[in-house]
Amino acid sequence: MLDWLYSVWPALEVSVNHLSLQPPGWGGNLLRGAWASLQIAVGAFLLGLVIGTFGALGKLNGGPVARDLLAVYTTVVRAVPELILILILYYAGTDLLNQALRAMGYRPVEISGVVAGIAVLGVVQGAYATEVLRGAIQSVPRGQIEAARAFGMGAVLTFRRVTFPAMLPLALPGLSNLWLIATKDTALLAIVGFSELTLETRQAAGATRAYFTFFLAAGALYLLMTLVSGRVFGWIEARYRRGQVAP
């Protein structure tokens, strides 16, 4: 079957050999890059959720200074290109960390690409997550929170039992959008030289001159990630909307 296809379309055999997982082919490198991208995306998304939760609560319940500072944070992050934030945070982050280490008498360290990528993209995601979660928390009916207070629940318990489960279905569409942005933003780390999927692809394409083969293969991998995660988010949303009236 394959031999017949190859005889009709010789270029296909070349492409398949390029993409093979064994060393002369570059398929293994691509998959390793995809795994690195996925790790960074998951880490950055989770860090963004943590920052976003505190940011949203700070914006809604914090003092005037905290609210203004958070407004500056979300405005700046959403107005400056991610690429520049990545460069600034990457240089400033490693600089500050090494200065702190030197001041404490330790030797400077080289920060691993995965950790730096997660930290930087997490700060960017946090700004968007703050806005998504703030909107969702605001649309939880006030009466529900007041009822929880009336039952004697503290702030933490109210958030865990009432606000959080009630706002989750409202926040999920925005969060699933953020997750898609996280997977695609990992490609930007290629520019600071971190070998995730896009950089691995460019190296493979440059070495073999088979640009279309590798870029299309990488595109298929990204598309697979986004389509599968779209399904997963749809499933989670359906689960959390059980028992709610359809909008």
Add this chain to the structure above:
Amino acid sequence: MSSTMNPALRRIADEVLVPHRLVMVAVAIGVVIWAAMSMRWHWIPRYSDLAIQGIWRTLWLLGLSVLIGFTLAVPLGLAQAAGPRFLAAPARAFCTVIRGTPLLLQLWLIYFGLGSLFPQFPWIRESELWPYLRQAWPYALLALSLSFAGYEGEVMRGAFKSVPHGQLEAARSMGMSRFAILRRIWLPQALQRALPTLGGETVLQMKATPLVATITVIDIYAVASRVRQDTFIIYEPLLLLALIYMVIAGMIALAFKLLERHFNRGIVV
């Protein structure tokens, strides 16, 4: 506040003249003065010409790609909202692929892929377009426009669908042709609904433009990178660059605010 002040100014004064904000403004001014005095800015005069060219290139790449992308997005949205299946399915596939893959990958596919393919055809090399196709900016413009079209196609689909059906039926009962309905009723109302989203998406598009520096287009980001490489000064060019992008984002937000006001004339909210 004196009662002779103009109301817009008074509103701003009411916002800013609060104790904690005054302290924050003072701190911000202090930081700016400190940055101006003790950071290194001596490279600015040497690179100012290059920087102005870079800003101009960023702005026209942004403007042109938004225009072309939006022109493509209207039929893409229309095909998905009301088109027959053989048009709706490819339009949806296009939007899914564009939205599901990173722009950097699309840009490199178009630049390196098409760029290595074109010279193999003698008739392309002999055509009048060849001097342009040897430069990088047509590929950057193509990639940015297609990306904007993919995202906005989805936005326009929602906008077309959200126009109440009665409006279209009323137009048809007045005897308007299908094209007249689109031009007079459907598109203006869809546009009006999509405008707030489009403003945000244009800022996102602006934030995507520095990627073109990776395919040798000298936009403002590339100029800042060159300053960094030439002088080994890291933070100052990046901070100035962030400021420039923030100003552009502010101008886009303002422009869309004015556009929205223009489009919402005569509408009771």
